[in-house]
Amino acid sequence: MKRKVLLVLLCLFSINYVFAQSIKVTGKVIDANSNETLIGVSITVKGSTAATQTDLNGSYAINVPSNGVLVFTYLGYVAQEIRVNGQNVINAQLASSNQQLNQVVVIGYGSQRKRDLTGSISSVKGEDIAKSPNTNPISSLQGKVAGLTIVNNGTPGAAPTVRIRGVNSTNSANPIYVVDGVIQTNIDYLNSSDIQSVEVLKDPSSTAIFGIQGGNGVIVITTKRAEKGSTRISFQSSAGVQKVPNQIDVVDAAGFKKLYSAQLTNLNAAPFDFTNYTANTNWQDLIFKTASMTNNNLSISNSGDKSTTLVNVGYSNQDGVLRNSKFEKYTFRLNEEIKFNDNIKVGGDLNGFHYISNPADVTLNNALWAAPIVGVRQDANTYYSMPSFQRAQVGNPIAALNRNDKTSINKGYRVVGNIFAEIKFLKKFTFRSSFYTDLSFNESRGYSPLPFSFINLGEGTIPTTTTIDNSIKTSVNQSEANYRKFQQDQTLTYETTINKDHKLTALAGFTTLYTADQSINGNRRDTTLNIPNNPDFWYLNIANTANPGNYGGGGSESAQESYFSRVNYSFKNRYLLNASIRRDGISKFAPENRWGTFGSVGLGWVISEEQFFKDHVKGLDFLKLRGSWGTLGNAQGFGENLYLPGLNVTDVGVFGNNVYPSVSPAYVSDPNLHWEVIRGLDVGMEFQAFKSRLNGDVTYYNRTTKDILTRVPLPAVSSYLLTNLGTISNKGIEISLGWRDKIGDFTYSFTPNFSYNKNNVESIGDNFNFQISGNGGANRTNSGQSIGYFYGYKQTGVYQSTADLDKMPAFNSSLPGDIAYADINGDGKITDADRTYLGSPFPDYNYGLNLSLGYKNFDVVLEGQGVAGNYVYTQRRTSNFATLNYETNRLNAWTAPGTNNIEPILDNTRSNNYLMSSYYLEPGDYFRLRTVQLGYTFTKQLIQKVGLQSVRVYLSGQNLKTWSKTTGYTPEAPLDNVIGAGADNGIYPIPSIYTFGLNLTF
């Protein structure tokens, strides 16, 4: 109340005092919520270089023109401007930005107050992303945003798979990223510590402004700018170790001998002679290691009256837990803005990025499949080969690892930059012109060394021999690829407030986007000389041109041109209207199908601004209802120029020893191919209660994709038809809650989120009803079911005896010990018609639980995240091309009636047991303790003596514990292939990471 009186007085004063003279102003700055004094708040005089900071008591003093404006800024709080109007004492109350609906969110080609939004946009602050030691910033969003599914990948440097509100399309379901305005699909060049905020635009009304690019959702990333009025140096560093949290349980040598002997008995084959196989090797122990990782970031910012500058350099280095794999990343960014005056601003960004990566040299399945009865090696050049029953199919994993170690050099360079100019004119208009460039260049060189010698241990009458493959010669390879992107945005914004009640922002714009790439590669084998294992020689020309080699190259080009407009209007902060329209032209499609129009409309009602609400409802501080609708397109994952029937020219005709080119149609193309169309509704409620301690957001959405680009396999033609076919819907609910409070020195917040998504393929095909098979038929997409579901037989048990076979439905070829399947169609026997829906690889439920605690100088963060309702397909267990090592579940295999009713007989020729069935599915539900962090911030008095502004040290643990029923390294089975998702084929483990970190600000 006092504050309002003060404001009214200020307004009165402002009318009277119009002449400027410098006066001294003093005052105190406190937290609006807790009334605590705030130390180190920067106070600047708007339009000048004068600046100061609050002292230990929260007090300040500054000389300022009597008609000037003071700007109060403080990290984590909303900046406030107060007109001096001749006062000598100005006390300010700053509101924490956490609790602010007035926070501004970036919405694409502009920004808007969160309270004025009518669509679903979630914001995550950069500091919450920088907390996790991930080399890819998107990985850190996992569990923080309702409706966002992130599947992380433990491979160093690998990007996670991102899904927003389910799966839209049978093609690519990846969202796009808009980083400071430039549209990206790959954001590996970003430094997690350099991100100011991330906004996830989830619903069609929010993404419609991005037209054909926005179909799968948009993630807007804003990088840091220099903070006003200060020169600041900050340094963050962390170092840690990574460990594989759990191995896959495979049998040891004794177990293997037992099971393989049992299998041979079942096959009526002669027993295997294990005499020479005396080793007991745990291959997983040998391929994994405890790996180190570091993250370092130095940021220097300076802000003056006319210009702001920010320089950021980062270095991170992650060794893989799989030996030899590694990823190093260097980042650099320079941001500069120059203000000529209040109306003209120019500036730009320059990002540099460089990576060095070593890929894995051995597959995880190789270590799982290799028999444990073989030793590793005799000496550095002589390894043991696998026993005869798997010798041709399974190599010695350590031989592969060591032979390929340090034989490839992979590097990438990327420069992303933009320049812009912004002009304000006629007071209400802003014209902004931006040009973006993204150039990247990847190169690799490699070497294929001579093979090792292998000892084939004697089996039965066959003696032990040592062999070396003399036909293998050394070879070298080189490849280079470059990617080019040019984008321009021209926007004109009109912003006005009429009679205080009507707030209007109107935007019109034009944008073009051009992308192109080019690649070239080659390899050459020296048939006479042995090229040394030394990178100095790894160039194609090391082998003379008479030697055999292969060379290839290709490129692509794509262009897009768009016009767009948007209106944001609010009346009395109570009634909200947002609408947008966009017209896109894209080169991928035929000229007559190239142009499309997309748009959205959203309405909101802030009930808490109504007088009746204020009069009658207590405890609720804020309540908003919103609803929106939008339509947009999706062409992600489409090749270029698909409408022109492609030609397959790689096959050749051969006559004698002559080779002739051939041409055949690659596919049958629908000449009217166009993009997929996405339409959707979003209805939500946002509220704050208990003096803003509680805030929440509940949203229902219903989104439909139609005209999905589909490859219809043609029976009896062995080709496919490319056409727009089918409709998929995603409906769901998202709930985000936050509770923040402070009890004395103790602060805490709890911010859970939850989302539920129901996916349904409404129809695929019209007169011809068909299904899309994925992953060799294990997944299926057809009308009436969720996309890419697991399709196969349902296990009911194991046939225990011939009597069982007589009374239970079975295949003609079923035998005792085989898996018994459910007779779905009830015809008394098992046939292919008994295959059915077995579950979905995509989780129905995603949730995140984030708890943070603070007590005096200590802070604790606990973050957990989980999914439920999906299944994981243990595809790694389905291989029967050779005898492979057994996972421990096979120790319980059926041997005689009554022995086991789940695990079938040990006999890899019983193909009925290798059919896709529920036997190979595991519930994918999991909950993972994602982050545990304990931090300590040093008291200012202590560190200011040594010139430091703030010092925080912390200990952090990532992925410490996972609760799950899956048997793989991680329950996060890959979801990137939409129609063949959820298979565990040896997924790279998500390591547990233990880090120590230090943040310094000077």
Place this chain on the structure above:
Amino acid sequence: MKIFNYKKSIIAIIVVSILSVSAGCRKDFLNREAQGSYNQNNYPYPQGAGPYDQFINGAYSVLRSFNVTVWPFIGIVSIRSDDADKGSTPADSGDQIQMDNLGVTASNGLVDAFWTGHYDLINKCNFVLERVAKDPNPNTPDNLKIAAQAEARFLRGYAYFMLVRSYGRVPLVDTVITKSAAEANIPQSQPAAIYQFIENDLTFAATNLPASYDPKFVGRATSGAANGLLAKVYLYEKKWAQAMDAANKVMTSGQYDLSTPYAQIFNESGENSKESVFEVQATATASNPTAYGSQYSNVQGVRGTGQWDLGWGFNVPSTALEAAFEPNDPRKARTILYAGGTSIYGEAIPAGLPNPRYNNKVYTDPARRAQIGNRFGWWNNVRLLRYADVVLMYAEAANELGGTANKTNALAALNSVRARARGGNNAILPDVTTTDQTALRDAIRHERRVELGMEHERFFDIVRWGIAADVLQAQGKTFIVGKNELLPIPQNQIDLSKGVLTQNPGY
């Protein structure tokens, strides 16, 4: 502040923006051709002779592919028979185990791959026919059009002949599918209709194909190949007179004879010899050891280690085949490679191999292996139709037709094959002299078995002769009459057709 002129800068920025906007609006900004790839409108089809060669080459490329003449092929035409065992290690390849045990299920991967491979070939042939029919160049000479049609119809006839023998009823697709998926969903035809279709294709091919080609096109389909294949088709239809007539056209064409020594036929140097009526062409270079080749020899090669890792070791000669040869028949050594024995190039084969016997007809020349820098024999041609096969077909048709003159011709034909096998050693393989139709029939069947051992005929032959159940049951296999003569229709294809395709009896 004077250094900066507000209005000027505004003008400058707006001018730059307008320039860039108008650059973006260039009319052709959105016209982007595919980079580095052709489409059907811009392929620079060479003018002049053979304007359809590019398309026909595509069909030959499919003929060479894994699904048509390699992996499913050896299972379906050979491992199923009494002459071959699966080979490799005991548990290797559940799909091939099913072939060996005759326990093939509708979800067997080989059954589906063989089906799609052959329809791929048919589709490529239909594409050639469509290109001929819709040739944008009105000046293409008719003789070139007819030659292209004949070549396409030969390959299509071959594909349908493999399909009808393997699956019985299959859909007859004779056009390029262009519009909708429904258009491609064609129900199966009865075998009689399919045989009629094959006869039409092969008769057209036989009439219009050349008898031979310039050496740079050696291996393309000839009228001899079409007549030879047609003779075989007639044998399956028991149209003895037509079979005899078609075979006779091959024998009197002057293009073929039995002069190539038996042991040389299967060498690299024996490719496209006078013995060769139709063989799948494959080659390799040191730079491209596999791209131009066929994996046919690789999947059957000796499964050793190091230098003896020549392949996967599938489709190995059975003891039954071993026993079928007459005493000292030199063809046995050229058909069966023994572990611990000596190769035809004098190398000592190691004793410790997973299988005691391998298919010796795919054994490659070690000099060629060293030259290519690859052990896996991708350069080996697949001998699909040999002259001796045609001669024995003639003998069989003549004997079945009966009558003294025919039987005399049959005996002469049979003995000409035995004479070549003898290789000048008169102590072995005496001439057959019987004129009893049944005894002669048995002699011809025996000769087919040993002359064409491991050469893709045995399973179809025993089914055609109606002796499959006896022969295979004698080996302890479960051959169900009325079922195991045919493969199941692939479940994948039935699923794709939503039940328009129906399953074969017993599956």
